[in-house]
Amino acid sequence: MMTATTLSSIFVLDQDEALDFYVGTLGLEVNTDQDLGFMRWLTVNVPGDPGRAILLERPGPPSMDEATAERVRELVSKGAGGGWIGFDTDDARKTYEELKAKGVDFTDEPTERPYGVDFGLRDPFGNAIRIVQRVR
């Protein structure tokens, strides 16, 4: 039986830019940043939670041919890349204001929902990110 989600992945178009956004802007921390030769293994995690890492994966050879990678990059930039990430926060409105000051692209503002307060944004490439302050 599985016991936890430990690694997930999202396509990014540029790993340096992704690092700048996910760590520099969102405040995640680098889990692993290693050149494996065939790829750069770049993972990040919420501070204090290294057991759940997100791979910031650049689509391209050799895992997929260049034509396929080009198609994937186009889809990501259309917001149809297939991946999105949900984060929890203790204070959605405060987090929203902090990210707003950093010039983040929001899809919607903090809104009361049955499950809490949440808002949405996009990473620089078009991937959706959801941040939720859950009802306790």
Add this chain to the structure above:
Amino acid sequence: MSRAVEETNRRLLRARDAMDRAYAQPLDIPALARIAYVSEAYFIRTFRATFGETPHRYLQRRRVERSMFMLRETTRSVTDICTAVGFTSLGTFSRTFRDIVGQSPTEYRHAAKQVAVPTCFTRAWTRPVNFG
């Protein structure tokens, strides 16, 4: 070439997100074109090529999706919901709703079930698929 397409897509997506946020306001093509850093005519043309429908139709579907949410989740009147999502005429709202959903707003309300998944999903997945 590919990088240019990606950048155009990303700018158009930013404009589409703006429509999602301001769906209740009148469609402002000049403002959206400015967000995408393109001319108005180019914006309409490339939006359709990129997302498969005109900005006007996208906004209609977004408004209808929001009205479906309000019909499902609230007890507000149809007239009130019509105005809240940005339609200025009840006749246009009802006609557009039926055209896209295949039911009148009232019929939809009676048949609808509440859903309990994150709102971002209901927004994306309950947006009616009739591209028209």
